[in-house]
Amino acid sequence: MDETFKVTPWEVTGKVDYDKLIEQFGTQKITPDLKDQIRDLAGDLHVMLRRDVFFSHRDLDLILQDYRSGKGFFMYTGRGPSQAMHIGHLIPFLFTKWLQDRFGVNVYIEITDDEKFLRSQEYNLDQTRQWSVDNITDIIAVGFNPDKTFIFQDTEYIRNMYPLSLKIAKKITFSMARATFGLDLSSNVGITFYPALQIVPTMFERKRCLIPAGIDQDPYWRLQRDMAEGLGYFKAAQIHSKFLPSLTGPEGKMSSSDPESAIYLSDPPKIVERKIMKYAFSGGQPTIELQRKLGGNPDVDVAFQWLYYYFEQDDYKIRKMEEDYRSGRMLTGELKQILIDKLNEFLEAHRGKRDEAQKLINDFKHDGTLAQEMWKKIHE
Ligand code: TYM
Numbered sequence: 001m002d003e004t005f006k007v008t009p010w011e012v013t014g015k016v017d018y019d020k021l022i023e024q025f026g027t028q029k030i031t032p033d034l035k036d037q038i039r040d041l042a043g044d045l046h047v048m049l050r051r052d053v054f055f056s057h058r059d060l061d062l063i064l065q066d067y068r069s070g071k072g073f074f075m076y077t078g079r080g081p082s083q084a085m086h087i088g089h090l091i092p093f094l095f096t097k098w099l100q101d102r103f104g105v106n107v108y109i110e111i112t113d114d115e116k117f118l119r120s121q122e123y124n125l126d127q128t129r130q131w132s133v134d135n136i137t138d139i140i141a142v143g144f145n146p147d148k149t150f151i152f153q154d155t156e157y158i159r160n161m162y163p164l165s166l167k168i169a170k171k172i173t174f175s176m177a178r179a180t181f182g183l184d185l186s187s188n189v190g191i192t193f194y195p196a197l198q199i200v201p202t203m204f205e206r207k208r209c210l211i212p213a214g215i216d217q218d219p220y221w222r223l224q225r226d227m228a229e230g231l232g233y234f235k236a237a238q239i240h241s242k243f244l245p246s247l248t249g250p251e252g253k254m255s256s257s258d259p260e261s262a263i264y265l266s267d268p269p270k271i272v273e274r275k276i277m278k279y280a281f282s283g284g285q286p287t288i289e290l291q292r293k294l295g296g297n298p299d300v301d302v303a304f305q306w307l308y309y310y311f312e313q314d315d316y317k318i319r320k321m322e323e324d325y326r327s328g329r330m331l332t333g334e335l336k337q338i339l340i341d342k343l344n345e346f347l348e349a350h351r352g353k354r355d356e357a358q359k360l361i362n363d364f365k366h367d368g369t370l371a372q373e374m375w376k377k378i379h380e
Pocket residue numbers: 009076077078079080081088089090091092110111112115198211212213214215216217241242243244245253254255
């Protein structure tokens with residue numbers, strides 16, 4: 001492991017070298033050819049694919065093949081509800097929704113109230129269960145198709161997952177879990193079992209499963225791929241994203257444990273403005289004169305990076321912004337203002353949809369009872 005950065009499901013530190021990560025994790029780069037194939041099937045290419053925010057995969061080529069041949073596929077992603085969601089958490093959900101719109105497939109969303117309880121010293125189980133409802137509302141607000149999207153919370157849905165999780169757990173030895181997740185003898189036994197529960201949804205249908213998620217979740221999928229075929233299921237395919245950087249610097253990822261590093265979906269316009277003006281790490285020069293003379297560095301500038309990842313989707317405008325910033329024609333304050341306006345527009349629309357989403361929770365959320373029906377529908 002490269003000492004300068006670290007990526008695990010629970011921690012991302014240092015300046016991530018994504019090419020090295022592809023090597024370390026044994027994944028594949030998303031090639032221009034693969035992007036062409038997606039464009040041909042989908043009709044267009046999502047901004048996060050155009051800009052390599054989703055940059056790595058496993059078996060995405062096989063997913064497209066199964067789609068073309070009519071075998072189809074399904075998708076699975078998730079969220080660990082420790083607190084309110086920030087804009088980084090939305091990255092995989094925004095992208096999954098796009099894929100669902102284009103390919104018309106089922107999406108399963110796991111809410112791991114158990115994982116967050118087991119991992120955290122801070123939250124009790126009532127809290128992670130309460131955050132589940134809040135987070136589910138944000139996820140529904142992204143606009144998933146209610147007829148093809150199943151959201152479930154582990155502590156409620158467990159009855160349907162337990163039999164399969166046992167078969168999976170039996171294939172994971174303690175030493176595999178320890179090596180994959182860095183557990184040790186002081187880890188609680190709940191968290192040693194938990195990986196089985198994150199793997200179960202990859203086997204909800206007897207089709208290939210595509211998982212859009214941050215690359216930090218990859219260790220689970222490596223375990224899954226070692227055992228899936230032995231249990232009669234497909235090895236799960238993945239499409240991995242980079243991390244939306246923290247507000248305060250280009251290293252690590254935006255994280256809920258540091259409120260100054262994150263913009264929450266609930267942050268009102270004034271707070272967004274204050275956080276960005278005060279904390280957004282700048283690639284600009286210390287004075288206007290120097291900026292005009294030497295220019296800024298968009299590669300480390302967090303305002304530019306956020307615009308690039310998602311919030312400025314016009315390819316011409318983002319290229320022009322990059323040139324202007326690099327050459328010194330554009331100042332840091334101007335760049336930050338563009339981001340503030342874009343973000344506030346996005347967040348206002350999101351909050352509107354969130355109000356609507358609150359009414360739809362029962363259409364999406366599948367507890368132990370509804371799950372029976374769903375299970376029958378899928379497996380008949
Ligand atoms: P969690 O809640 O830590 O993160 C939810 C999803 O958001 C991604 N993510 C980010 N993506 C871009 N930029 C960031 N700064 C950023 N921070 C987080 C994560 O990679 C993840 O995709 N154990 C999981 C819950 C889970 C899950 C899954 C996730 C259960 N099953 C299947 C993905 C796929 C967790 O705690 O995610």
